[in-house]
Amino acid sequence: MLSSRSTATAQKNTSTAFGQYSFWATLGRWSFILPLLILNLIIVIIPSVFGLLLAFTDWSGYGPINIIGFENFNELFQDGVFFKSLTNNLIWTALFLTIPIAVGLLGAYMLSGIKRGQIFFRVAYFLPYVFASVVNTQIWRQILHPRVGIGPILADYGITFLDFPIFGTRETALFGVAFVDGWHFWGFLVILYLSAMTAVDVELYEVARLDGASRFQQFRFVTLPSIRPTLVFTILMITIWSSLVFDYVFIMTGGGPANSSEVMGTYLYQNAFQRFDVGYAASIGVMMSIWVMLAVAGFIYLRRRGWEI
Amino acid sequence: MNRKSVFVILAVLMLLSVGAASAQDVTTVTWWTEDYVDIEALNAQLVEPFNAAHPGIRLEITPQSALDDAMRTAFTAGSAPDILQTPGASFIGEYVNAGLILPLTQSAADLGWQEKLLPWAYESGILNGELYSIPLTFESMILMYNKTLFEEKGWTPPTTYAELEAVAAAAQAEGINPFGYGNSGFQPANEHVVGVYLNNYAGADNVYAALTGEKSWTDPVFAEAIELLRSHMADVNWFNDSLETWFTYGWNEQWTALSTRESAMMIIGTWGFRGADEFFGETTDEWDWTPIPPFSENLPEYNYMLATGSTLSVNGQSANTDAAIAVLDFLFSDPARVLEIASGYNYGEFVVPLKFTADDFPEGTDERIVRFYADFGAVTDQGRVGYTTWTFWPADSDVQLWQEIENVWYGEMTVDTYLANHQATWDEARADGAVPPIPAR
Structure with missing residues (x-):
């Protein structure tokens, strides 16, 4: 009985430790790619989305942007x-x-x-x-x-x-x-x-x-x-x-x-x-x-x- | 550390702080210009004298390639220069609509700019009752010709359409192209001839009526003008030896053709003065110019088409507007300085439309150039003015004009359709408030 409880506790501890380990490991891995992702977001994704949205506007390149739907x-x-x-x-x-x-x-x-x-x-x-x-x-x-x-x-x-x-x-x-x-x-x-x-x-x-x-x-x-x-x-x-x-x-x-x-x-x-x-x-x-x-x-x-x- | 060292350090720190304070007191005015300018000459002729005369202001002029693209990006980023140089007045409407330009009406009144500038040039910068821009340079269309060739053949510079036709026929009989010109490398060159035919056949009064909305561009008189151009381009080959060569002739080819007698004449803007000396300098022939004659018997006198090249404005988002206005005033207050700068471009660029006198021109200036500016002043003072497309047309209408004309030349589009499309772009521009200022006639 004691042995069984000890095993369960050990499993719980291992699980927690493993979970923590997994979290930090994942964060570590992401930290390597994060700068690239942020760079990608700034110079590729945001301009691309902006370009897509502009297709639904009458923007002249200066001044206010008016949405005109599918007119273009x-x-x-x-x-x-x-x-x-x-x-x-x-x-x-x-x-x-x-x-x-x-x-x-x-x-x-x-x-x-x-x-x-x-x-x-x-x-x-x-x-x-x-x-x-x-x-x-x-x-x-x-x-x-x-x-x-x-x-x-x-x-x-x-x-x-x-x-x-x-x-x-x-x-x-x-x-x-x-x-x-x-x-x-x-x-x-x-x-x-x-x-x-x-x-x-x-x-x-x-x-x-x-x-x-x-x-x-x-x-x-x-x-x-x-x-x-x-x-x-x-x-x-x-x-x-x-x-x-x-x-x-x-x-x-x-x-x-x-x-x-x-x-x-x-x-x-x-x-x-x-x-x-x-x-x-x-x-x-x-x-x-x-x-x-x-x-x-x-x-x-x-x-x-x-x-x- | 002894007392002497402490004293020296304190003295150095005080000097540095004084220097920093002085630097902070100087306002830097930025001005981006086209990349073809001779920046060393411009610094010596304008920047250094201005900075010397204004200790609290530091002017910095920077050449930029693709100037308008660079400015557009800079505006979006909030880092546009204090002085805005645009490629032409038709760009001003876009800037004004976006609220990017400072109105200069009050400053112009305070500084007497209206008295210093040619009246039409001053008015070309007025939009919705406010002055927004001043031309950095002005131009007109002229007829340049190979003077030596004309003298040898006994031809006289044409003053009427009949004389022009006679010279063209005589040239073609000799195997010489009447005109050498083309759009290779610069497709908008199409508008140079379109504008001339509209003004010189339909007449400046009719063009003005269309610009102000009193007449439609579909009027038969404009259709006749465009049809005349089409026939000269495609039927009788007045330009080069075929329509196709129009698309392969650029600056070098057209000047080589004129200076080597492959062609006899060239319809070109006064920026052509810049190329005349360069290309004729390599031959023994001489060039000269004459006003473009009217292409219709209904037009008894020639006129000069008004054109502004680049324009100057003050950035409405700038923190240095007063200093920027001081720079413009410095430029507008000294005709001799302007002509000194313009002489570096053989008076093809940087000719600010001031009220010049013959005395303002540097000694030794080419007589042909002085003759042009004297005649331009006299003729335009009489109100004999025409309108160039790149100055007085909205951007979209201008592009349609020079782009679709190629379809007309090739017979892929009728003249009527071309002009109907043109009128449609004007209707849209009027509705959008994008029509550039048209000086009162």
Whole structure:
């Protein structure tokens, strides 16, 4: 009986001690992450919530803020320029999910077979990525200039396909800007894919070669499946970044001519900083956020379906 | 520690406390300006003389890139400068509506600013009966041309639309573009030509009537003006050699074209004086300017479009408003100093709209520039004035004007729809009280 009471008391004491220990341990663990959480709250969550709320106001950027419900969104869904911007963002995404990825994969695969001088090419490919967008755009503005660029020079030799104002023509302005942005971006993909490819087990290639696989078949059945997590990650990031594209379009065409290269980012800027309609600009920002959330949701869905990404 | 050491320490402490007290007595006035200014020159020409003349005030001018964005953020954070420099009068309405600007009416009366400033420039800062801003610089639109080319070809600077058409035709016959201009890097450059066609075809009286709400922008006379511009841009290619090149020509291209005879003329603001010497200095050709002729026979005389560039106001939330007003008064009270500063920009910037006389210009000033300011004063004194879009249009209407015009040029939007959309933005601005001050005509 005594023994039984002692055991119960001991259990109670242990439980209390364990409980106290658990509380302090939890507090200790939280204290490590708390500064980061507070920082996150101040610089990410509060501005994000504020931005979301602004979409339901008519704020000009100065002075009082009036709540106007869904009026901005009603206007947005009837705004032809917004839908033109959205379409251009979709075209941009399609371009970047195909051409830079294809060229990046090809470049990385070819580089992976080079033993000597690989570093030189890595640096050369990556260099445009570290240059400021202003620098890159000025370089290509001059190269593709209709008066002094490569177009008129080639035209002197009978090659005329570049002899027109690429950034001043509605049909080509968006593609011209995408080309310049893609030129600076693809080297980044090369480095990512090359890093992933160097981690592939060389025995897989040896087995493939013994089975008579060609270089293309090795790439198709060994390399691609092995780097799938990196590949899917870049697809996700490109999808997100394509909704946020701004600097190259803003610098090179400003969204023109006649809105032909307008994207959501430049249209948002115009409404916020030129028309003083911050509320409307915030509603465009909400649409951009929905785009990003859909991309992330798709990524999470694929992971839950068991994809190794 | 001996008595001598104690004495030295006490003396040092007393000196420090006196220094601290002196520092506390000095009021620091902050002024953010555009980042293109030559801050060393501005410090020597304005800041140091002001500080020397006002021992109790210390003026600090700081260049800021993306000035308006920086000020917007600073206002939100409660740390905006004492003197507010905005990109133009159309921005003032937003600030005033938000209660951020100090009314200057009483100070202006006490200090006699109305007598010192050009009348239209003073009135351009009045909103709801109160003076809120003074232009830091004023501009107008002019026709610059390659003088050497004109002389060689026997062309004379056009004074009528018929003469302008004749010169344009003669230039095109020689393979020279009548005008070189474009919006590359600065899409609002579209409004430079839109404004000229509205004023010089429809006429300043009609524009004034539309600005004050007495006439609709959908009036046929404005439609004809915009249609004329569209045809010059898209049909007869007066600007560069095609509509597409408009979007690839910027400051460098348009000046290179004019100075190398690729184009014969350029419709540009007086800020063009800044580029003329630079680009023509690299060639043997000479430039000159002439007033833009009327584009309609119904308008017998040319006029000068009024434009203010940046404006100056006093931050209503500032604790140093008196000191800030003293800075403005120092600037407005010395025309020679203003012209000395402006000479650093070839009179393309910092031309505060004071009542200058020829004697105020520094010796050796370019005769072409003096001629402009003399003629501008004489012509505008007669009331022959037009209106630039970036000074007298509400922000939203202004953006619509220069943005949707591209759709008109490309035939994607009719002139009537363009002007109906424009009128709609004005209706909204009037309802919101966002129309900038329009000087009485």
